Structure formats: structure tokens, C-alpha cells
Amino acid sequence: MRKTGNMLTHRMKIRVIYGDTDNMGFAYHANYFRWFEAARTEMFRAWGLPYTRIEEKGFFLPVSEAHCKFTSPVKYDDLLEIETTLDRSVKAGMKFDYNVYVNNHDSIVANGYTIHPCLNSENKVVRPPSFLQEIIKKNTEPE
Amino acid sequence: MRKTGNMLTHRMKIRVIYGDTDNMGFAYHANYFRWFEAARTEMFRAWGLPYTRIEEKGFFLPVSEAHCKFTSPVKYDDLLEIETTLDRSVKAGMKFDYNVYVNNHDSIVANGYTIHPCLNSENKVVRPPSFLQEIIKKNTEPE
Amino acid sequence: MRKTGNMLTHRMKIRVIYGDTDNMGFAYHANYFRWFEAARTEMFRAWGLPYTRIEEKGFFLPVSEAHCKFTSPVKYDDLLEIETTLDRSVKAGMKFDYNVYVNNHDSIVANGYTIHPCLNSENKVVRPPSFLQEIIKKNTEPE
Amino acid sequence: MRKTGNMLTHRMKIRVIYGDTDNMGFAYHANYFRWFEAARTEMFRAWGLPYTRIEEKGFFLPVSEAHCKFTSPVKYDDLLEIETTLDRSVKAGMKFDYNVYVNNHDSIVANGYTIHPCLNSENKVVRPPSFLQEIIKKNTEPE
Numbered sequence: 301m302r303k304t305g306n307m308l309t310h311r312m313k314i315r316v317i318y319g320d321t322d323n324m325g326f327a328y329h330a331n332y333f334r335w336f337e338a339a340r341t342e343m344f345r346a347w348g349l350p351y352t353r354i355e356e357k358g359f360f361l362p363v364s365e366a367h368c369k370f371t372s373p374v375k376y377d378d379l380l381e382i383e384t385t386l387d388r389s390v391k392a393g394m395k396f397d398y399n400v401y402v403n404n405h406d407s408i409v410a411n412g413y414t415i416h417p418c419l420n421s422e423n424k425v426v427r428p429p430s431f432l433q434e435i436i437k438k439n440t441e442p443e
Numbered sequence: 444m445r446k447t448g449n450m451l452t453h454r455m456k457i458r459v460i461y462g463d464t465d466n467m468g469f470a471y472h473a474n475y476f477r478w479f480e481a482a483r484t485e486m487f488r489a490w491g492l493p494y495t496r497i498e499e500k501g502f503f504l505p506v507s508e509a510h511c512k513f514t515s516p517v518k519y520d521d522l523l524e525i526e527t528t529l530d531r532s533v534k535a536g537m538k539f540d541y542n543v544y545v546n547n548h549d550s551i552v553a554n555g556y557t558i559h560p561c562l563n564s565e566n567k568v569v570r571p572p573s574f575l576q577e578i579i580k581k582n583t584e585p586e
Numbered sequence: 587m588r589k590t591g592n593m594l595t596h597r598m599k600i601r602v603i604y605g606d607t608d609n610m611g612f613a614y615h616a617n618y619f620r621w622f623e624a625a626r627t628e629m630f631r632a633w634g635l636p637y638t639r640i641e642e643k644g645f646f647l648p649v650s651e652a653h654c655k656f657t658s659p660v661k662y663d664d665l666l667e668i669e670t671t672l673d674r675s676v677k678a679g680m681k682f683d684y685n686v687y688v689n690n691h692d693s694i695v696a697n698g699y700t701i702h703p704c705l706n707s708e709n710k711v712v713r714p715p716s717f718l719q720e721i722i723k724k725n726t727e728p729e
Numbered sequence: 730m731r732k733t734g735n736m737l738t739h740r741m742k743i744r745v746i747y748g749d750t751d752n753m754g755f756a757y758h759a760n761y762f763r764w765f766e767a768a769r770t771e772m773f774r775a776w777g778l779p780y781t782r783i784e785e786k787g788f789f790l791p792v793s794e795a796h797c798k799f800t801s802p803v804k805y806d807d808l809l810e811i812e813t814t815l816d817r818s819v820k821a822g823m824k825f826d827y828n829v830y831v832n833n834h835d836s837i838v839a840n841g842y843t844i845h846p847c848l849n850s851e852n853k854v855v856r857p858p859s860f861l862q863e864i865i866k867k868n869t870e871p872e
Binding site: 467472474507508509512513516 | 753755758759760762763766789791792793794795796797798799800802843
């Protein structure tokens, strides 16, 4: 996990399996959104706040918007690195940006984002609870 | 839906999409189990008992065992027909057999089965409830 | 298939299966992109030009960008209707817009788009070939 | 990787994501077959023979049969361990057995197998090539 300014960045490696690929010989586009989920989950865990803990406290962060641009295709057995960044300018819920790298190259092969409202246990949209805001602050403030 | 002896058979068509295929140019094996689910669900609906109704009454039929033999590969855009048969010899839960046909040919390209215990709302294994047994009986007895 | 102005609209029904849902009890967001694929494929078929035919002629329409907004969640066994519209203002490749309806209600529960460059068999970006442009024109011009 | 008798065993950890779960709150059964694929692929890599290398040499190991028994359900964010064992008694192709463990407990929550014929580049069933047999022998013989 790296802090750049007030940005919070996390990296996770994911291997492309046969089940992720399609007929054209490349990874199927919908699977990138699964990888984004895996990556932001590990970011929460790296913060010391597994997403399961958030749910246990009665808050949920479903996906309300998802976007991805696929610049270069990735293939079976490629080793991806998903770089997740919390966009701290979004206050009402959470927004994560993702860059996808492949096989340790520097160029980005895909980039996207997901937006998440914060829901309470009655399914009402609420501000992110203070325990969540604090952990974000703690992880993004310069030490 | 056809009745053959005390067998109950249902057929459902499914189109292979790009997202189902893999790098070899064929449908990825795990997806057949998704198709089996779609097929047995439509069989329940054809009986006049959508699976959602069973759950509303507090019973669940999770998959405890799944098997498939893949005889011939299927390709992108192939039109599959899943033939589902209830194996009435299984009394403790439910067992469904599946044959997969492709593009209106007679030969079977895959065949498998799934086994389902019947759980009540406390997650205890129970005998299939009488409303379920009756609908099976009604749909399998000669008219 | 409906023509509205120079828009071309196609509707396809899809049933949400257990395998599409997640832990929150709703359809998992990545699966909408699979449904979008199924829907645009059936639009091509409705035009009289199955996508397999385009590939046989040496042209490919991979996804270079995908977006979806999820307004209301959909549940297991919901019957979705995916309304696909070709955005004819995009000339360099193809762009499809999607609206998702559920259980015959009028409100849109999700909407998104996908963008597709046209590649030739050497993986070069090209203008959509004339046979493709003609079939689009034929299907969008007022009769 | 452990050698037990003439058995070859490999273990790989996999995290259950939201996209793997379903409406019942557990991992959807079809996904276990994706995990089996990931696990046997890492076993090949641990042998020093990535599966991509086998394909580059013109041999393919598609799945001709897949089976799984689901003893206990697994949940979102569970950390699975997939134990893969090559069944050396099968000579015509390859057979892998899988045991699934969860969150470092000793009990097996699922077990299954996959069978793979060996195909050459003309899609003919052949004996596993000598380079593959040798690497298996090298990895299974007592040192």
C-alpha cells in the first residue's frame, strides 16, 4: 500500500485462468469487474478493516456504477497486477479507481472505476460511518 | 415436458455466449453446471412450482454433488438443448440427470447429474415436503 | 426490433439464475455485462447477420469500453428485459446502449453501454466493412 | 508440494469473493471447478512445467469429466485451500483429485476430481508426451 499525496494505493496480483478467457483467446471483459472486486477487498483488508467487518456493523457498499476501458487484451496465464486507488474527493459514498498492469510491464492495459453508495441495514443510503472514515483518514494522512 | 414411464423430462434451449467460451474456442466446462441450474429451474416452473415458491415455504435444495462428462465440445453461438430428468428412485432428496444436445442433433455432447438434499429453514436435512412430493407425483403419474 | 428515428432497438428476455446472484441476495454487477453481450448478439441475429458470420468474414468487434449504472437491484428468478440500441452517431466502430427492465415494469433498473472497435484478421482497427454498414442502414432506414 | 508414496500433492490458497457467492449466502457450486482449474495450473507451474508450455509444444489437456461433492458450504471471504493430487494410476490421460479446506481447519468441505485426455494439435487423443511423463516421474519419485 502506498500513500501518494492524499491518495491511497494498493496492488494485488491475479493470474488469468482458462475460465477467464474467451473464444478470441483473451480475457473476457466482464471478468475485469470480478478482479476489481478482489482488489478493493484486499485494499480494505490491508487497511485493517476487512469488508466483512463493515457488513457485521450493518453497512454495505454495493456497486452503483462500474466502468472499464480495455486498452490491450490480456491472455491466459498472464499475471495481472491490479492497482486500486481510493478517490478521496468522493464523500457521499466511495469511489475506487483501478489500473491493470500485466507481467510486470509498466504500461496500463485496462483502467476503470467503481462507485459505491453506503447503505445501512435498512437499505437506506447514508454517509460512510465514522469508523470507516477514520480508517481511511488514518491510512491516507502523512505519518 | 414429457412423461416416460415414471420419468419426468423437460427440455430447455440455451445459447452459448462469448463469456461462456474459453481460450480453446469451446465452452468452459464449469459453465455446464450453470446451464444445468437454469434447466432444472425451468423444470420446476413447468411443474407449476417455481423454485422461489419452495424457498418461500422454507425449504431449500442446495447442490451436494455435481458431475458432468463432456463428450464433444460446444462452441460459441451453438444452440444447446438441456434435457433434464428427475430420477424418482432417489427419495431422501432430489436427483436430476441432464443430457446436453447441440444444434438439433441427436447425439449427446455432455451428460451429468446433480444431487440436492432438502433443507428446512434451520438448515436441517429433511424429507421433501408433501407439497413437493405431490407435485412430482402429479406430474409423473400417467393421466 | 423497433426503429425509432434512426435508432435501432431490440429487446431480449433473460432470467436471473442462482449463479448470477451474490451474498447480498441480488444479481452480481459483473453479470450485467454478460447479459449485454447476449442481448447485442441477438440484435445482430435479428438483423439477419449473426455475429459468427462477421467473424467468418474476418472481422471482430471486441469490447474496448464498458459501462453500467445499477439503479435498482435485481433478484434471483427475476425476468429481465434487455433493450439494446445501436448508437448510429458512432462511425469508427460500434456503440450499443442498454436499458434493463425487470418483471415487465416500466422503470429502468440499470443502463449501460459498450464500445467496440472493428478489427480485421490482422488485429488492425478498421472501418466497419460495407456488408455490416449496409445491414445497419437497411435495418434503420424508414421503410 | 508434497510427495506421499507415489502421490504428488500441491496446495493453493484462494479467497472467496462476492462474485463467487450466491443468494443462499454460500459459494455457488460451479465456481469450485474454476478453483480446481486454478489449483492444477499452479501444480503444473510448481513442477517447472507451466501449462502454457504444454500447449506451446502442441498438446492440450481439456476436461472430459468433472465431479465434486460439497460437504459443507463456504462463505464470502473464506480462505480456501485447494489440495491437488495427481492420480498416477491413470495412464491414458491425467486425473487430478482435489480436497478443499477452509480457514485452516482440518476438515474437508468439498472434494472432487477432473479427468483430462491428452490431445495433440490435430485434436487426436494421444498418450501424454514423454516430456510430460518425465516431469511427473521426476516430481513423484523418491529423492
